[in-house]
Every structure is written in C-alpha cells, then in structure tokens.
Amino acid sequence: MHIILGISGGISAYKIPELIRILKRDGHTVSAIMTEHAHEFVTETTIATVSESPINNSDPYNTASHINHERQGDIFVVAPATANQIAKYYAGIADDALSTAFLTFTGPKLICPAMHTQMWENPITQRNIAGLDALGVKRLGPFDGELACGDSGQGRMAEPALIASAITNIALGEQQLSGRHILISAGGTSERIDPVRTLTNRATGTLGATCATLAALSGANVHLVTTDPGHQSPIYRTTVVESASELANALQRAWPENDSLIMSAAVSDFTLEAGETKRRRSDALALELTPTQDIVAELATHKTPEQVIIGFCLGDADGLEELAISKLKTKKIDYIVANTKENIGAQARTFSIYNKSGKISEKLNVSVTESAHAILNCLRH
Ligand SMILES: Cc1cc2nc3c(=O)[nH]c(=O)nc-3n(C[C@H](O)[C@H](O)[C@H](O)COP(=O)(O)O)c2cc1C
Secondary structure, X not given: OEEXXXXXXXXXXXXXXXXXXXXXXXXXXXXXXXXXXXXXXXXXXHHHHHHOOOOEOOOXXXXXXXXXXXXXXXXXXXXXXXXXXXXXXXXXXXXXXHHHHHXXXXXXXXXXXXXXXXXXXXHHHHHHHHHHHHOOOEEOOOEEEXXXXXXXXXXXXXXXXXHHHHHHXXXXXXXXXXXXXXXXXXXXXOEEOOOOOEEOOOOOXXXXXXXXXXXXXXXXXXXXXEOOHHHOEOOEEEEEOOOHHHHHHHHHHHHHHOOEEEEOOEOOOEEOOOOOOOOOOOOOOOOOOEEOOOHHHHHHHOXXXXXXXXXXXXXOOOOHHHHHHHHHHHOOOOEEEEEOHHHOOOOEEEEEEEEOOEEEEEEEEXXXXXXXXXXXXXXXX
C-alpha cells in the first residue's frame, strides 16, 4: 500500500521516523508531506532517508502536487495532527501543501491528534474533531498519559506501532465490529513449581494481542486476558494472569458480558502443588502433575446460542485436520484454528480455520496481523 504521511508541527513528530520504519518493514511505501512547523521537530533529512522518498514541502504549488497525491496514495495519514491542522481540515482551509493535499485526497483518511490537554479539551478543538468524525475521517487517539511538557492528561499521540496496525487494518479491510464485546485470551500460562521456578510453554501471545488490537480498532469493546503485562494498550481492557486457574477464573467472570471468545492462550495441560521453598539440586526430581481443567470446553457449556467461541489446537501437520474437527466437536465450539508448532513466536504463519462444515480458510506464510484479521473474519458471520 502507498501511504501519504502528513507530518505537522507537534512535539511528537520526533516519533515519526520510527513509524515510517515500521510501515516500510510491513511492506508499505511512504511519501511524506511536512508542514513548515514540522521542520522544528524532525528534520527533512531524517524523514527523506527513512522513507527513501523526497519530501513534499510547504509549497502547495510544488511539483509532486496535491493532485498527484490524490492519484497515488491508498491512504492519507496525518501524524501528529496538530490542533491547527485539525481546525483547517474542518474549515476546509487549504493554505499549505498538507492541508491542500488533505482536501484533495478522496480515499480513506486517518488522523492521529497530539497536543496539550488544554488544547485538546478546548470546545473549539472538540467541535472540529466531532465535525471530522461525523464526516468519516478516521481517528486514532489522542490517549491519556504523560505529555512532553511533563504534564499528564489526554493528548498523547498513539504509539507508532499502534498507528501502523491501524493503517494495516484499513489496508486489509476493516471489519465492522462496533457494538461487539470480544473476550480474548493470549500468552502461555505458567504453573509454579516453587517460589522461583515455573512450568510453562513457548507461546508469546502476539497473535492474541494482535487480535485484540485489530478488534478494538474495528470498533469492538475488547477485554484481553493475557499472561504478558506488555500487551496492555489504551484501546482495550487488559487483565494480567499467570496460571491456568487464574486464566480460567478471569475468563469465567468475563464471559457472560461478552458475545465472542477468541481462546488463543496456550494453557498448561498440567499443574502441580507449588513448594513453599526453593527446591535444591539434592531434592527429589519427580514432580507430581495433575491435569488442569479444559477452560474452553467449560465456557462452551455456559454458551448462549448468540455467543461465538473460536478455539485453537496445535498438532503435527499429519492428522491436524482430524484433530481440529474432533476438538471442535468435543468442545462444542464454533470455530477452531489449527496450528503447527512452527507458528509459535513466528513472524509468518501457516494455519487453517474450520467450522462444523469443514475448512473455511487456509493461510500460508501470512503476517501475524493478517492472521489476526483472518481470525476476526469468523466473527462477521
Ligand atoms: C515546543 C512546541 C511544541 C508544540 N507541540 C504541539 C503539539 O503537540 N500539538 C499541537 O497541536 N501544537 C503544538 N505546538 C503548536 C504548533 O506548532 C503551532 O500551532 C503551529 O502553528 C502548527 O503548525 P502546523 O499545523 O502547520 O504544523 C507546539 C509548539 C511548540 C513551540
């Protein structure tokens, strides 16, 4: 996808080279337009170097004109979007290269506002934002948190990785999930052996967290129950758990408030009585393991006909289809994603999705974001 990236004069412009790098890594091409004030915060040399493309500067009569932008871009993103640019867009003012190109562009537009809380909360800015929202301009943020001046409040620009996910989500075709309540589990549970050791697995939780991000970006209310505190995000609710029983409790509590469950966490099949003191090398080596409960099968017994459950299974490529179909039936769930061990922590993933009629989707070597998008597609039916 070719992205027209507008950079305006806010302090968070310093994060934009990182955004461009992520977009390039994800296979997109980027042409940047910088406002005159953007140059105060990030240099043209940096932006031109990381985007591998010359900058269209503040002269609206410049060569790579606004009309070219309209023809050549798949999406128009403004990050950071200053209060000043937002006001211009709402008023239809086109007095610099960025606002002229914005007014000309007819494809999807995404703005990522960033400013001090007082500027953001000003009724004038709120009126402009409400107007752009109503006109269908997509918006990400701003979020609550620490601001560049040391104050804290709403006004932080979305982090570059989240902006990149929003762009990819639009590129893949945003699912309409507004009004949906989606519960997602992610990560790998761990069972304590003693105060310092655990029995765990190699799941990273990246796929579940990416499902949470895409679902929230597509308008759903998302609750992610994860074993990794690093999965927290301002766009969805997070509960952090450690063991299989903590995960089961958190999901059981949340399930009645949700219409769908994506059970991507890798749950320990066994648990054990944790010792109170650290085991020593001289202690007996045998661990007495007991099976954990089958969380997804248990949640399926409380499922209303409207609720949807997507489960996961992992096996060898040989016999994976039979395994997936038998798990789908015995656990009484709606969809199952069949994985092989090669997918654990991988950048590119190969998997199939089944429902009770058989295979409905097969993906070969797709990115984690595309994998999450394919899984969320099940919730549209
Ligand atoms: C140090 C400093 C930081 C600023 N940060 C922001 C900001 O984060 N968001 C914003 O809307 N304006 C910010 N401004 C004000 C804008 O730079 C100013 O409104 C400018 O006219 C924006 O021009 P542009 O929208 O054409 O880039 C800042 C100004 C200064 C001096």
